[in-house]
Amino acid sequence: MVLLAIATTCLVLFATWGGSKYEWNDPIILGLIAGTVLSAAAFVLVEHRTPEPIIPLHLFKDLNFNLSTIAGLLIGVAMFGAIGYLPTYLQMAFSVNATDSGLLMIPMMGALLVASVVSGQLVSRTGRYKWMPIAGGVLVAAALVLLSTLKPGAPLWEICAYLAVMGLGLGLSMQIMVLIVQNSFPLREVGTATASNNFFRQIGATLGSAVVGSLFAGRLADLLVERLPPAAATGGGAPGGSNSLTPAVVSTLPAPIKEAVISSYNDALTPIFIWMVPLALIAAVLMCFIKERPLATAIEHDVLSESISEGNILVTADDAAAEATVRAGGPRS
Template sequence: MSEVSETAETAAQRTVKAVLPGLLMAMLLAMLDNVIVGTAMPRIVGDLGGVDHLSWVVTAYVLGTTVSTPLWGKLGDLYGRKTVFMTSIVLFLIGSMLCGIAQSMPELIGFRAFQGLGAGGLMVGAMSVIGDLVPPRERGKYQGQFAAVMAIAMVGGPLVGGFITDHANWRWAFFVNLPLGGAALLLLALRLRLPKRRTEHRIDWLGALLLSVGVTALVLITTWGGNQYAWGSAEIRGLGVIAVVALAFFVLVERRHPEPIVPLAVFANRNFTLVALVGFLVGFAMFGAVTFLPLYQQIVQGASATNSGLLLLPMMGGLLVTSLAVGRIITKTGRYRVFPIAGGVVLVGAMLLLSQLDAHTSKLESGAYMAVLGLGLGFLMQTTMLIAQNSVELKDIGVASSTATFSRSIGGAFGVSAFGAIFNHRLHALLGERLGTAAADKMAAGGGGARIDPATLAQLPAPVRTAVVDAIAGATSSVFLWSIAGAVLIPVFAFFIREVALRGGPSEQPERTLIAQEG
């Protein structure tokens, strides 16, 4: 190894150690928010009303994240990751403050969409910075830390959210982001120094607009179709036309633009295309289904908001164990193909188990099911990002990170909206069977003012309370049953991933040392 290589490697390691706390805080922000809000949702619905709009609080956030993710990645490639990354954190914090002062469900949904626009840059920014500083072969060393952050978010989030909703006001579920985000901004401002590449700046604003319109139309179709509007209605057909036209023009624009927001050339790489598909399905199956777990735990299993966080510990334990093991194995062997295949198979098994949830399932049983879910996710979450980044040139790390995150986010957006529609439809049907159609209409929709939360449930007559508990349990199990349709395709696509050598080693470090430094 040459002296230049050793110096470059040592400098990169020092930089990673200096900025890693700030990056992990930003990732924690991205992961923490949805988990805290999910735990607080029963109380939010109880205060603002609109249980039929519950999924939209999540959908709006995921949609904002989805449509902005590719733009953040491209902006980082063009203008420098540090400035763009920190801008996304500021927007996210402004959105958090606005959500905390929302006075109605429509306001909250709108502010959540704005918050999601900032959130789109958090995970992409953190992963792109790591991609700049650490070669793929060495990235497994940090996978355990990424998994630890995810575990802290998924367990600590419900605990913090539960404590807030049990002992304070649900609005602090959003305000809690402010000190954490402020600390991340300070660390990144003081410590982050990145290579700054000279690039001709031409942002693909038209492509970003067309992609946003097309994705939004598709999400609205899955949300409204068969619920607010009939599948054959003029509204749904119109949205279908808008989606097709917008996405068709998006492809044309991307093929001709010198700096496309999503370079279609990256999809010529077989591995990149496959992991993008796997990421979409992971988002679809995971985010779409897990959104409804806190409601099940608090309404059906009678857990407090705080305890519902503890009930997620088995899932996080499984995720952390597999992520740590997979990271070490990949760093040691450089081999990764088997892990997304195994993760897909385990994820299907987890969804099958969770589809058995009912009003009589014990907390021990549901905990075991969630542990299996965590094992499956541990094989998939960081491995798919690593494969995506290894499939492109270093100059396209930001695009690779944002496109991989975009695939998972758009899968989550479709999953949340589609499963929200399934949940509402099944809830209404089961309430109708037990209480009659008129009572079901009032309980499940109530003109947007229904309030199904633990406090309200306790005040209902025993027969009505039992009917509501059974209906929510049945609707939740239906969501997991339908999620199997997406999960079963994950190992199928993963099977066709090729084992390509991971970039790494000191010999590659010099090409990371550029003239200018950002920040």
């Protein structure tokens, strides 16, 4: 657990600080990269030797697990990279308050909920699921393209529609990827496989937020310096510098400075959406190679068979039938 924590922390820190707080060739960034690689390698060695590993390495021998985990990580990067800054973007670019910016995210969550429920019902009835994460990845990519076209002053229904497309894509992909993982392992390993898959998806979500935040902050600072008058370039005319550029402060700025700040905010963020489109498309392509296995419908029978094969159940089928007869009031053998 210590090695896993060190590897994860170093990974997130160098993704967050690299290119923004520190140059990529800075000793701190190079040290974090080295720490990520060394601690991850040590973690693999420990997991290979310990009798009860946290993430059993044999999980990675399953093709469906690998594809679903990588695709989930990529979708996590795109998802959290996109939606992490949208509420603040809506406040800045469309002059809505914090509550309204949160409410404007409802179309995405509503579409995600509907897509999750409907896809679950379809899987239960048909047993077919491979096409869903493929379609979900394509929809997420389409939503990112649409979000990259946003401009200040666009109608709010347009933003809601784009977010709904994102929600549909996420609803069709995220839970189905978990289902694929769970359907690839026996009952005794379902919890471990699910937790491992979720861990890597959370890594993707954290990386998405960190990388997008780093890129966005750097681009915003450059655009503010370029577009604002020299006297206001350090903070958009706001006391305290650029860190004080909150939506409330921006709304009180003089019109020319306000427009420059809003346009900088928009142009710093929206192009990043298009950069994440390949991630969603790669996830969709990876899911094309998933082997669509029949859904497990007899868990108890599977557990019984495994236990018998391992010698954990001493009773035979005839003994079980005799016991059932006795309980029903029949003769004892």
